[in-house]
Amino acid sequence: xxxxxxxxxxxxxxxxxxxxxxxxxxxxxxxxxxxxxxxxxxxxxxxxxxxxxxxxxxxxxxxxxxxxxxxxxxxxxxxxxxxxxxxxxxxxxxxxxxxxxxxxxxxxxxxxxxxxxxxxxxxxxxxxxxxxxxxxxxxxxxxxxxxxxxxxxxxxxxxxxxxxxxxxxxxxxxxxxxxxxxxxxxxxxxxxxxxxxxxxx
Numbered sequence: 001x002x003x004x005x006x007x008x009x010x011x012x013x014x015x016x017x018x019x020x021x022x023x024x025x026x027x028x029x030x031x032x033x034x035x036x037x038x039x040x041x042x043x044x045x046x047x048x049x050x051x052x053x054x055x056x057x058x059x060x061x062x063x064x065x066x067x068x069x070x071x072x073x074x075x076x077x078x079x080x081x082x083x084x085x086x087x088x089x090x091x092x093x094x095x096x097x098x099x100x101x102x103x104x105x106x107x108x109x110x111x112x113x114x115x116x117x118x119x120x121x122x123x124x125x126x127x128x129x130x131x132x133x134x135x136x137x138x139x140x141x142x143x144x145x146x147x148x149x150x151x152x153x154x155x156x157x158x159x160x161x162x163x164x165x166x167x168x169x170x171x172x173x174x175x176x177x178x179x180x181x182x183x184x185x186x187x188x189x190x191x192x193x194x195x196x197x198x199x200x201x
Contacts (some may be wrong), residue, residue, distance in 0.1 A: 036078040039088060041102050047088055049077035054090055056105070065100065066090070066107040072098055073109060081120040081128070089128065091117025097130060099144065110144055121160035123167060131157025131169065137178075151183050152176075 037049035046057040053075040056063045066072040074095025081089040088100040090107075097110040097117055112130070119131035128140040129149075136152030152169075159170040169176040174187040 037080040039080040039082045041082065041088070043102075047080055047082075047100075049080045049090065051076055053077060054100070065105050066098065071107045074115075079117050079120055081122070083122075083128070084126065089120060089130075091120060091130065093117070093133075097146075108144065110146070112138060112146055113148075114138070119157050119160045119170075121162050121167065123162055124165055129160060129167060131160055133157075137169065149178075 034051040035048060036051070039047045041047065044059070048055045048057060048062075053067050054065045054072060054077045056065055066077075067075065072090065072092055072095055074092040076093040076095070077090050078093050079089075079091030081091075083089060083099075086102050088102060090098040090100055092098065093116050096115045097112050099108045099110055100106070101108070112132075112135075114132035114135035116133035117130060118133045121129050123129065130138045130140075130146065132138065133156050134154060135148070136155045137149040137157055138146040139149055141147045155169070155176075156172050157169050158172070161168040161170075165179055167178045169178065174185055176186075177184040
């Protein structure tokens with residue numbers, strides 16, 4: 001079992017491998033098996049998503065967040081996304097999506113018809129998109145409400161990448177491109193010398 005977090009502390013913008021300082025930080029007494037995600041809040045504290053819940057590290061100690069009955073619906077916290085509005089989005093495997101206020105550390109449960117959150121990204125306008133394992137793509141439509149992007153169907157969305165006004169989606173068997181409401185799709189077809197077949201959605 002993994003009971004520690006290894007953090008590389010960089011003391012300059014450009015360093016040689018010999019200059020790296022690696023410090024092993026124990027997550028005190030918790031049976032943490034896997035560390036999935038990490039985000040740094042503006043004040044410097046780290047938020048860490050693990051197979052055993054969500055932790056905050058302030059440079060001195062770890063504090064578990066959202067472990068009570070009103071907290072995360074699943075302690076398998078595999079995805080973190082820091083929002084410029086002062087909150088942290090937490091995607092879990094089996095418990096859906098949550099929003100954590102960084103100041104109060106209060107956990108808010110977000111209603112989605114999907115409980116396995118795979119990926120998330122903010123577009124150029126600051127809109128949050130959430131990719132799921134079984135129900136496609138969701139787009140934030142109000143502070144705590146999301147709408148299903150219909151063209152994404154039941155896709156499993158492994159990852160999301162934003163470039164200008166475009167969002168790319170890594171899918172089982174292909175790559176999708178979303179710009180506004182316009183979609184393009186490339187599927188990995190056997191026998192295609194270019195690797196992918198292209199079509200409009």
